[in-house]
Amino acid sequence: MARVVVDVVMKPEILDPQGQAILGALGRLGIEGVRGVRQGKHFELDVDDSVSEETLHRLADTLLANPVIEDFSIHR
């Protein structure tokens, strides 16, 4: 069994209002130098060793992320 992490984040060209809001808040807190924030989702999966890379990719591509607006990365 292994812990697999899938991170999902909005594609750069799609507006991310939540990320924008965080960026705005940082300014109000007086924190400078942060040029951009994108908010995403972090999934932790406990996965049997028998599950293939391809299955994980399919899982992320069809359910965890919507490839129309989101990119994902898988860390095994």
Added chain:
Amino acid sequence: MALSKYRVGVVTFPGSLDDRDALRAVRLAGAEPVPLWHGEKWLSDVVAVILPGGFSYGDYLRAGAIARFSPAMQSVIDGARNGMPVLGICNGFQVLCEAHLLPGALIRNDHRKFVCRDQRLRIENTETAWTNQYEAGQEIVVPLKNGEGGYVADPATLDALEADGRVVARYLGDNPNGSYRAIAGITNEAGNVVGLMPHPEHAVEELTGPSTDGLAFFTSVLQKLVGIPA
């Protein structure tokens, strides 16, 4: 054949909210409303399907992401590809996009708040199964209520939608949710599948709606179906 013989289904997912409203709108339009359950593959011989508003399965992952995989949706997807009229309202629009029956996606409103208001729209395509009873360019007022109603797609897709006349409805006045090009609703190439963020089913009675402008969505599909054996 009397219109009331036409059976129009409304799918209830766990977390659907406006299913009763959609059933009422179908009834007021003169057809027979048929409740459908997400877990049933068989669509009870309906001739058109409405996917109602709500928060299917809680919408915790992404709005519409899980509803897409339900047994009823498998049949809806098959039916839609074979020309069956399908209308997705709000959460239903999100489900249609997740199911790739319509291009693009819906994301959180740019102002990050849920918004419920009476919204002016312009109907831009009167050829679809769900808008043929409107006049080209007709302005209507129906309720809008969403937290994730921002329509987004890549520029090429947007250009194609515009070029093909597949933008069904556009917001007038302030853009209520940051939708690209103020798009409120779109259709597929065949014109049988329509996704719409605002709620025409809440504008079918003088008593409860801001207008009765929404009713024509539901009478349109009956006009479309006249002549098709029920």
Added chain:
Amino acid sequence: MTPSSAAQRSLVDTVKAAKKDSDAQQPYRELGLADNEYARIREILGRRPTSSELAMYSVMWSEHCSYKSSKVHLKQFGDKVPVEAKDILLVGMGENAGVVDIGDGWAVTFKIESHNHPSYVEPHQGAATGVGGIVRDILTMGARPVAVLDSLRFGPANAPDTARVLPGVVSGVGSYGNCLGLPNIGGEVAFDSTYLGNPLVNALCVGVLRTDEIKLAKADGPGSKVVLFGARTGGDGIGGASVLASASFEAQGKTKRPAVQVGDPFAEKVLIECCLEIFAADLVTGIQDLGAAGLSCATTELAAAGTGGMAVDLDLAPLRDETLVPEEILMSESQERMMAVVTPKNLSAFMAICEKWDVTATVIGEVNDSGRLTMRWHGEKIVDVPPRTLAHEGPVYQRPIRRPYDQDALNGDHGNGLPRPKTGEKLRSTALKLIASPNLADKSWITDQYDRYVLGNTVLAQPEDAGMVRVTDERWRVEHDGEDSKLGLALATDGNSRYTRLDPYAGAQLALAEAYRNVATTGARPLAVTNCLNFGSPEDPAVMWQFSEAVRGIADGCQQLGIPVTGGNVSFYNQTGTSPILPTPVLGVLGLIDDVSRRTPMAFDQDGHQLYLLGDTRDEFGGSEWAYVMHGFLGGKPPAVDLDREKLLADVLINASRDGLIDAAHDLSDGGLFVALAESCLRGTTGVRVIVPDDVDPFVFLFSESAGRAIVAVPRTEEVRFTDMCTARRLPATRIGVLDVLESAIEVQGQFRLPLAELRTAWASTLPDLFG
């Protein structure tokens, strides 16, 4: 079995152990029990309580669950039930919510409840779970919830912490209600500095059922199964239990459990549909939701109300966190849980419906006639109590009462020296400043975050005087040729804490009168009352005086108006340090209208209609919005209360609506006539031209807050009939102007002219400017 649960089993405090070491020290004070209360528990049990029993008594005998300080006062609501109301009251106070008969086989249940403290700690979740809790109360009566309203109080609108609390509360109320598919049709929002560290979040839910479908919280019939269903039990809201956990479970004791509950509206939505399907199939003999005091409350109340005994295997309760110990499970306030009593015959059908909705359901016990509630934990008996001693026979206190030392000084300072605007120009600037003040400004920044349309029965919603929904369902349509019913419910909530501070008896009655008037203004006949009583510490005699006066005022007022109190909620300890909030009784009035198409909206949109002011205007500015906004002043006496006049006014408004004599109506309250005119104009499409009557001071005319008044728009064709009706009934009706579609302004002749565009900008920009 996990190692931790094995450890739990060996370390759990049992009845056997409690009998053996009867003198063991127990942390009852840390759990909020007084010495005499602990002694009484020992007396009841004839031994020391087990730590599980101690947990149960501590939560059931808390102020929140036992009403120990308020009970002696609340009794008046029952004692003073108006004679005319006894017939309509199907279920009175004491159940989860009262039920009233509205005719045609329909019944309505409604109740308001507070979730104040959690909403300060975590505004979004606190407010959300407040909505969730009251909706479950309504569901528990066997009703389909059909609408919610919310009454909110915050610190000053421009205070930094209000910028944290208000958006969180609003998104919490909104997201939970929206996800349940319940229209939010009304309520109010007000700001005052005393709420800065203690906001008020009062949520009202109304449900509809058939008179033959009422469900009660009772465990009847030996052998019936006790089923826990809905969400799993987690460590929500059990901060207090950590005392017990560490005492009995030192080795691996959790340091701190979260004191805030987290809600899952999707789980609740599914639970609602699941319950309604179970009710429709008539599969339960008793049902109770799990709210405050969770399993402790549900098991003891069910057992106390039925055959009298119940045996529970607590270790069968499905857990979200496997490390929870029995004391924590008993105190947990995890949301979205219900408990049902089901006969063995119905059990499989019950379970099948739960499975259809993917709702976890577990039989955890059985009803018996032993008269005892017993619980086992992996076979060991850990609870053995007479259930009534927890549910109904808790401590009752007659708390000391003392009129506040500063009350006379407060009432004696009428603010007669406060400068009043004398010129048209000054009246105009006063009007603009008032309409832009946070308490009177447009609230759509808040209410646009609530779905008011869902279910398709909303006839009126905020900012109308009362929310109104049509009462109908599929069964009705099947029985009536597919037509919807025309019957409607109207609901309004009101509370004016400044009036109540000046005179709690009158202030509470003014809140009652305003909610009553608001309902009548829409054309509905007021029928029943719920209340949420938000006060400071009951251990402060001055607060207790405010409380007792307010309760007496409400009970007397309801008796005089002929409408019963059907239920409600008391929230004490609303204070920052030792400073209590302004006393805030919030009154919710339910009304009935035979034909919703006859409703009266507030908008002015018919050119040429005559504008009438109903009622008497006196020089009354004690506790007024004008004194507060323009001078930061609170003193004197609140406006006079005349409940007979309120009844008369209501009769006229209801009859005029039914007979089609008026096209618009709006009640007069905070800010007086001017604010009512502004709200009706901004809601509609016309302006008004207003004439100040000869014998009246323009300032008093425009801004006095005299009670028992409303404005109505009368079509010229109905003017004679309308004025004849007022004359015959001896209700003062003064023609004060005309609606004018070409004059897009409020023009007060001889004084000032205020264009609606300018008015709208001032009114609508306040909240967006503050909250973004």
